[in-house]
Amino acid sequence: MANSGARTRAVAAEVVDAVVSGGQSLDAAIAEREERVSPTDRSLLRMLCFGTIRKHWQLQHWISQLLGRPLKKRDSVINALLAVGLFQLYDTRIPDHAAVSQTVEAARQLRRPKLAGLLNACMRRFGREKIAEQAVADEQARWNHPQWLLETLRKDWPADHEAILKANDSRAPMWLRVNSARQSAAAYLARLADDDKTAELLEGIPDAVRLTEPCSVEELPGFMDGDASVQDAAAQIPARWLMADRPMRVLDACAAPGGKSGHLLELGGAGFELTAIDSDARRIERVRENHARIGLDATIMVADASKPREWWDGRPFDAVLLDAPCSATGVIRRHPDIKLLRRASDIDDLSALQGAALSALWQVLAPGGRLLYVTCSVLATENDGVVQGFLETNDDAVEDTVLPNNNIRDLMRRKACGYQVLPGTAGLDGFYYACLVKKVS
Amino acid sequence: MVNGPKGLLEIMAKLKILEFPDPRLRKKAAPVEVVDDALRVLIGDMFETMYDAPGIGLAATQVDVHKRLLVADVSSDKSEPFALINPQIIEKDGVTVTDEGCLSVPGYYESVERAEHIRVRFLDRKGEAVEMDAAGLLAVCIQHEIDHLDGRLFVDYLSEAKRQRIRKKLEKERRNAAVAL
Numbered sequence: 001m002a003n004s005g006a007r008t009r010a011v012a013a014e015v016v017d018a019v020v021s022g023g024q025s026l027d028a029a030i031a032e033r034e035e036r037v038s039p040t041d042r043s044l045l046r047m048l049c050f051g052t053i054r055k056h057w058q059l060q061h062w063i064s065q066l067l068g069r070p071l072k073k074r075d076s077v078i079n080a081l082l083a084v085g086l087f088q089l090y091d092t093r094i095p096d097h098a099a100v101s102q103t104v105e106a107a108r109q110l111r112r113p114k115l116a117g118l119l120n121a122c123m124r125r126f127g128r129e130k131i132a133e134q135a136v137a138d139e140q141a142r143w144n145h146p147q148w149l150l151e152t153l154r155k156d157w158p159a160d161h162e163a164i165l166k167a168n169d170s171r172a173p174m175w176l177r178v179n180s181a182r183q184s185a186a187a188y189l190a191r192l193a194d195d196d197k198t199a200e201l202l203e204g205i206p207d208a209v210r211l212t213e214p215c216s217v218e219e220l221p222g223f224m225d226g227d228a229s230v231q232d233a234a235a236q237i238p239a240r241w242l243m244a245d246r247p248m249r250v251l252d253a254c255a256a257p258g259g260k261s262g263h264l265l266e267l268g269g270a271g272f273e274l275t276a277i278d279s280d281a282r283r284i285e286r287v288r289e290n291h292a293r294i295g296l297d298a299t300i301m302v303a304d305a306s307k308p309r310e311w312w313d314g315r316p317f318d319a320v321l322l323d324a325p326c327s328a329t330g331v332i333r334r335h336p337d338i339k340l341l342r343r344a345s346d347i348d349d350l351s352a353l354q355g356a357a358l359s360a361l362w363q364v365l366a367p368g369g370r371l372l373y374v375t376c377s378v379l380a381t382e383n384d385g386v387v388q389g390f391l392e393t394n395d396d397a398v399e400d401t402v403l404p405n406n407n408i409r410d411l412m413r414r415k416a417c418g419y420q421v422l423p424g425t426a427g428l429d430g431f432y433y434a435c436l437v438k439k440v441s
Numbered sequence: 442m443v444n445g446p447k448g449l450l451e452i453m454a455k456l457k458i459l460e461f462p463d464p465r466l467r468k469k470a471a472p473v474e475v476v477d478d479a480l481r482v483l484i485g486d487m488f489e490t491m492y493d494a495p496g497i498g499l500a501a502t503q504v505d506v507h508k509r510l511l512v513a514d515v516s517s518d519k520s521e522p523f524a525l526i527n528p529q530i531i532e533k534d535g536v537t538v539t540d541e542g543c544l545s546v547p548g549y550y551e552s553v554e555r556a557e558h559i560r561v562r563f564l565d566r567k568g569e570a571v572e573m574d575a576a577g578l579l580a581v582c583i584q585h586e587i588d589h590l591d592g593r594l595f596v597d598y599l600s601e602a603k604r605q606r607i608r609k610k611l612e613k614e615r616r617n618a619a620v621a622l
Contacts, residue, residue: 001497001499001586002546002547004540
């Protein structure tokens, strides 16, 4: 009987190649192919794919040292397989002999038997010549980020960019949001302890629980009944912030997949009315599923946030959450493919979209109401850049700089306007928040 | 002159593995009558062939020896080698589905349903009768290899169309390899 380990390496190489050469997102590339791997090997597959994409530039740097001349374009999957192979040698506890034999066998499964010898030679030389220990001059390889992003981060965060780069390359912890309508985070912590799961709370983010070890959601007490949801603690700040002055009629624009709108519902109480919209019909199904699990209802619509005329009934909202589409450069540790898929030119396009959505949604906000602009980006162009531009051109808008509680201040960096949580701070994802109030004329 | 374990390793030989649709894979193997040194040398060669492939199980049929003998090691560090002579499954229970692959059908993996636990009776390398319980991957592997001894392949559990597709692709690959040589 043949070993399925080689198969897992071959599929990992196809996933990595689909991201690197085909521009597919990592989640989609895995979802499309993971059925071909036995269920017991799927966590290994994810580990290999995420790790190889996370260390892409470093691995490619080593590959260019090992290969006299680059592989042909039509053999890009073997280049990806070699990256998967080196990643196993460098960054995992897989025994070297197993990593080499399974990776070499995978070349045969990928119908490139003639390149198996080359893979074998490269992987053995990598260990023998201690290539991983050699100093790296190339900046992209040293930091595992593309040049444009290195430069932008250095410009936007002169004192913090190295910490951001390191945080981006680390693995994110698993955070839960406890449904506070049912029990406190402290009470849920005790339920986790009954299941021998250790976790901790975080000052300033009252519903958040950080698990010491990630686990599957089925193992979480009460997960299927909506007692807890998986959500980074930084993504739990917006609902608490917006609900601090008890608005009754709230809009969540760009709601998919529905984590923040679920949180708004949990905090809403009797008479609370939430409208959740998203322009993506498929992703809006995730919003329905998320709300169904926690057993709460919102008005859900497929709608474009920047075109309220198409969907708004004319009744103003007390509060609006705009979780704007963005570069997602604050969540690179969870989505390392962002480093490969985003281009420098995307940022200006995104900032134009964000500005348009902000201006459009301002129209549906009641005088005296608050709009919270949120991104999971760390780039100024998408954050304070957008909000500053909006404040300059809208006389009825003013920033509300009061934070929802004092403990949260320690997690935040004050920007020209708005606040930033940097990735890795207290184990959080990178998020930007700016709260705007519409003046009563 | 051969002496010591190193000497033994030197005389061990890697064997050629038959590939689907070779008709010899369809022969039914005959029971082993004596467990002697010649058989023990064959077992050593089969382990070497299996580890080199790399595989986790190999039946004598696959190396064109039509005796009821199989070797298996599902560990990742060659630490659990089993040689089963005249194996017979005497109990089965549970159902498990595994993505199986086969050294005689290189490069293809398909889901196959098997018993989850088995009890198997066999002769060990010394020729002594033993019984063993196996579960999980080892149980699947032993069932897969015993199939070989009966002339059956895992692709026989797939649809006719799928089996033909695999056969055609492997034949084409072999033709291409022959041209390349």
